[in-house]
Amino acid sequence: MSEEEVKQQExxxxxxxxxxxxxxxxxxxxxxxxxxxxGYQPDSRSADLNxxxxxxxxxxxxxxxxxxxxxxxxxxxxxxxGFYVIRDAQGDLQLFVRKNVIGDExxxxxxxxxxxxxxxxxxxxxxxxxxxxSVQPTEIVLLSKSLRPLxxxxxxLTDTETRYRQRYVDLIANPEVRxxxxxxxxxxxxxxAFMATRGYLEVETPMLHPIxxxxxxxxxxxxxxxxxxxxxxxxxxxxxxxxxxxxxxxxVFEINRxxxxxxxxxxxxxxxxxxxxxQAFGNMxxxxxxxxxxxxxxxxxxxxxxxxxxxxxxxxLAAPWRRAKMADLVSERVGEKVDTHTDxxxxxxxxxxxxxxxxxxxxxxxxxxxxxxxxVESTIVEPTFVYEYPAEVSPLSRRNDEDPDVCDRFELFIxxxxxxxxxxxxxxxxxxxxxxxxxxRAKDAGDEEAMWIDEDYLRxxxxxxxxxxxxxIGVDRLVMxxxxxxxxxxxxxxxxxxxxx
RNA sequence: GGACCGUUAGCUCAGCUGGCAGAGCAGGGGACUCUUAAUCCCAAGGUCGUAGGUUCGAUCCCUACACGGUCCA
Numbered sequence: 413m414s415e416e417e418v419k420q421q422e423x424x425x426x427x428x429x430x431x432x433x434x435x436x437x438x439x440x441x442x443x444x445x446x447x448x449x450x451g452y453q454p455d456s457r458s459a460d461l462n463x464x465x466x467x468x469x470x471x472x473x474x475x476x477x478x479x480x481x482x483x484x485x486x487x488x489x490x491x492x493x494g495f496y497v498i499r500d501a502q503g504d505l506q507l508f509v510r511k512n513v514i515g516d517e518x519x520x521x522x523x524x525x526x527x528x529x530x531x532x533x534x535x536x537x538x539x540x541x542x543x544x545x546s547v548q549p550t551e552i553v554l555l556s557k558s559l560r561p562l563x564x565x566x567x568x569l570t571d572t573e574t575r576y577r578q579r580y581v582d583l584i585a586n587p588e589v590r591x592x593x594x595x596x597x598x599x600x601x602x603x604x605a606f607m608a609t610r611g612y613l614e615v616e617t618p619m620l621h622p623i624x625x626x627x628x629x630x631x632x633x634x635x636x637x638x639x640x641x642x643x644x645x646x647x648x649x650x651x652x653x654x655x656x657x658x659x660x661x662x663x664v665f666e667i668n669r670x671x672x673x674x675x676x677x678x679x680x681x682x683x684x685x686x687x688x689x690x691q692a693f694g695n696m697x698x699x700x701x702x703x704x705x706x707x708x709x710x711x712x713x714x715x716x717x718x719x720x721x722x723x724x725x726x727x728x729l730a731a732p733w734r735r736a737k738m739a740d741l742v743s744e745r746v747g748e749k750v751d752t753h754t755d756x757x758x759x760x761x762x763x764x765x766x767x768x769x770x771x772x773x774x775x776x777x778x779x780x781x782x783x784x785x786x787x788v789e790s791t792i793v794e795p796t797f798v799y800e801y802p803a804e805v806s807p808l809s810r811r812n813d814e815d816p817d818v819c820d821r822f823e824l825f826i827x828x829x830x831x832x833x834x835x836x837x838x839x840x841x842x843x844x845x846x847x848x849x850x851x852x853r854a855k856d857a858g859d860e861e862a863m864w865i866d867e868d869y870l871r872x873x874x875x876x877x878x879x880x881x882x883x884x885i886g887v888d889r890l891v892m893x894x895x896x897x898x899x900x901x902x903x904x905x906x907x908x909x910x911x912x913x
Numbered sequence: 914g915g916a917c918c919g920u921u922a923g924c925u926c927a928g929c930u931g932g933c934a935g936a937g938c939a940g941g942g943g944a945c946u947c948u949u950a951a952u953c954c955c956a957a958g959g960u961c962g963u964a965g966g967u968u969c970g971a972u973c974c975c976u977a978c979a980c981g982g983u984c985c986a
Contacts, residue, residue, distance in 0.1 A: 428958085429923060429940045471947090490952090491945040510946065527939070541947050564924035564938050566950045571924085573981045585924085675914095678983080769986090899982095910980070 429561045433526060437557055445521075447557040452532040454481035459502035462545050465537055473538035473548070480505060480547055481532040481555060483584065484525055486565060494522065495546075498531060503587075507533055508546035518552060527565075528558030528584075576907050589902075595714060596891045596903055602710040603667060603687055603887070610702070612663040612689055617652035619645060619669070625869065626650030626808070628861040629672040632682070645671035650808065650882070651869045653690050654837060657880050658872045665689035667887065678899040679829065682908050685887040690837070694881030695810075696820040699834035700797050703824055703883055704731050707795075707831075707890065715894055722827050722893055725793060729826075733795040738784050741798060745787045752777040752802045752817040759783075773857055777802025777817060790828040797822045801835075807847040807863055809835035810879075824885075831890060834883030841873035 440447050456478040468474065482498030482505065492511040497504050511519040513535075525531065535549035563569035563585040575582040575589075582589050604614065622641070624631035626648030636643050649666045656664050667687040674680060691698060708731050711718055718729040739751035746762055759779035763770050768786045770779055780802055792798070799822035803811055809819035821835030838844050848865040855862035891903040901907035 432940065486949070488948050488951055489945090490948065493946040493948085495948045495951085497949075506949075508947080512946080540949090542949075544947085544949065546947095561923045561939055564950095566938065567925040569924070571920095571981085573920090574924095576981090675986095912980075 430559055433557065433559045436524060436526070437559075440554070440557070445554065447554055449532075449553055449555050452479075452481065452553055452555060454479045454500075454532060456480050457502045458482070458498075458500050458505035461505060461537065461547075462503075465539065465545055468537070468539040468545065470539050470543040471541040474536055476537045477534065478537055478547060479532065479534045480507075481530065483558075484527055484529050484531060485562070485584075487525070487527060489523060492519070495544075496522070496525070496531075498533070499584075499587075506540070506544045506546040507535070507552075508538065508540060508548045509552070510548065514549055514552070522549075522552050525552075525554065526558060526561075528560065528562045529554060530556035530558070572901075573909075576901055577909055577912065579905055592895045592897065592902065593905060595895050598714045599710055599891055599894060600667065600685075600887065602713045603706065606706050606709050607665050607687075607689065610663070612665045612691075613661060615653070615656060615661070615664045615666055616668070617649050617656075617666060619671075621646045623864050623866045623868075625863060625866050627670075627672075628863065630674060630860050632671050632673045647672050648686070648884070649688050650884070651866060653688055654877060654880070654882065655869065655872045657690055657692050657837075658875055658877045662692040662878075663690070676908060678901070679889070681888070681900050681904055684900070686884050687887055688882065688884040690880055690882040692878040692880045695836040695879065696799065696822060696834065696881060699836075699881040699883040700733075700735070700822065702881075703797075703832050703834060703885065704733055704795075706885070710890075711894060720894060720896075722896055723898055725827060727793060727795075727827060727893075729795055733797055733824075735797045735799060735822075737800045738798050738802075739780060739800060741788045742780055742783045745791075746783065750780060750783075752780055752804075752815075754780070773854070773859075775802075775804050777804030781805045789825060789830070792825040793827055795824060795826045795831075797824055803847075806835065807851050808838055808844075810838045810840075811843070826893060829889060830886070831893075832883055832885040834881065837877070837880040837882050839873060839877040839879055841870055844873055845870055 437447050458480070461478065461480070480498065480500070482500035484496055485499045485504065486497035488495040494509045496507040496509055498507060509519065509522050514522065532553040532555050533547055533549040534551045535547045537545070538548055539545050563581065569575055569582055569585040607614065620634070620643045622643060624644040624647050627650070629647040631644040631647050634643050634645065635641070648670050653664055653666060665687060668685065669683050670686055671683045673682065676682065689702065691702070708718060708729060711720070711729050720727050720729060743749045746766070750759065750762065754776050756776050756779070759776045760770065762783060763779055766783070766787060768782050770782055774782070784798070800812065800818045801809065801821040801823070803809070803817055803819050806819040806821050809821040812818050812820050819835055823830050824832035838847070848863065848870070851863040852865050855864070888900050888903055891897070892900060895903060897903050
């Protein structure tokens with residue numbers, strides 16, 4: 413190694429960036445500086461300042477002293493002055509650091525700061541000649557030293573794996589990601605506010621279920637040590653919410669996580685957020701009104717319009733929404749009149765014609781549903797209530813009074829995807845028992861998603877549940893629609909991932 | 914579970930028909946008192962996802978595996 417190379421190494425020129433930053437911490441500590449200081453509270457935030465000083469002319473300086481804090485995301489040193497951009501929860505703000513204002517020693521310390529460091533600064537407000545609102549510090553305090561280099565300033569962080577695994581870095585580097593999640597939580601707040609205006613009480617029911625119920629899905633299983641018994645993460649809150657109707661609550665809703673032990677893809681995460689709501693004396697019709705009003709209201713409030721663009725497709729969410737019977741939609745698509753009463757040979761032939769797999773155990777109702785799922789669902793772009801679901805696939809729904817083979821149930825489809833599921837609730841304990849028993853037979857026959865018999869739920873119904881309407885909306889999907897997110901992972905802060913390689 | 918695509922410096926990406934591994938940004942040194950993807954000069958930075966194979970020689974071709982993405986079941 414040459415003498416020059418030795419000198420370079422001593423100056424840290426060959427160091428890994430993390431080593432360089434560790435060295436800077438050691439140097440600060442040696443100087444008596446705490447690299448993780450506490451007790452500094454900024455009195456101003458970036459966007460607030462920009463608003464307050466909106467009219468400040470370029471090149472003018474105020475004597476207003478403010479304190480600010482944030483993470484350094486850009487540093488442009490220029491001899492005896494420098495421009496440091498700090499990012500706080502509201503956005504970015506420029507610090508105009510001048511050697512003759514802050515002093516020689518503090519200026520050199522500031523030059524030693526790294527991108528990613530959290531700092532606090534005190535100084536007067538001015539607008540630079542180039543028009544950027546700035547704070548001109550007389551004091552800068554390091555609040556938290558960053559040991560890892562930030563992603564590239566211009567392109568940000570694009571690697572999907574890193575973005576999902578290290579969402580904190582994604583949030584630092586990509587401001588639009590922060591904006592997406594802000595919208596997510598505004599949507600959820602707006603849903604809560606809307607439900608409150610409708611007189612619904614937000615409740616909490618168990619997430620650990622002794623019997624998983626309320627949906628057709630495989631559950632996660634866990635174990636209670638003290639009781640030495642299996643417990644299941646809930647696949648839906650439905651059966652507990654309806655027990656509350658039995659108890660006399662007339663309008664309840666719950667908005668929280670459910671868990672399904674299924675595959676992961678751009679629309680499914682093992683844990684996801686749903687709102688479910690139940691209204692005594694309501695029915696399918698009142699649930700259509702509720703779902704439509706809720707989505708229109710929340711959309712208008714959060715994004716300011718009912719015209720949305722999702723992945724290049726324009727969609728109007730303006731009410732009223734189209735209503736169509738499942739059997740009519742399928743008939744139209746397959747070119748012949750079919751419904752739940754069509755003989756099973758015809759239905760099987762249609763499935764074969766369209767290359768749809770089915771099981772021998774499926775009745776005409778389930779075959780109709782398969783045809784709908786495969787041939788029609790993805791073609792529905794504008795909001796559409798598809799109703800009259802076969803009773804065969806609706807074990808918790810009330811039968812239609814005129815045609816007991818179908819239920820007063822609908823699903824809402826937008827952009828080819830299911831957004832909501834709702835129905836007049838089945839409150840006849842005798843019919844409910846029969847439906848559960850049918851499910852139990854399917855389970856015995858190997859259907860892993862078939863429902864279990866929940867004796868306590870039946871007992872509750874035997875006390876009498878008022879007639880009711882109930883609905884569930886997939887909140888993650890609604891957020892995807894309103895933020896134009898292609899994948900559910902883009903609207904979940906910490907999507908589920910395999911362990912790192 | 915299957916098909917296809919991807920994995921190269923901290924980040925964003927090049928890398929031709931198999932022949933010594935490239936750039937920009939970030940980081941280091943220097944110049945610069947109105948920049949905002951600042952600019953200019955200098956120096957540095959790599960187990961090419963992992964493990965095998967073919968070859969005189971592999972980032973490149975082949976196989977397996979891992980992780981990610983999309984589509985399908």
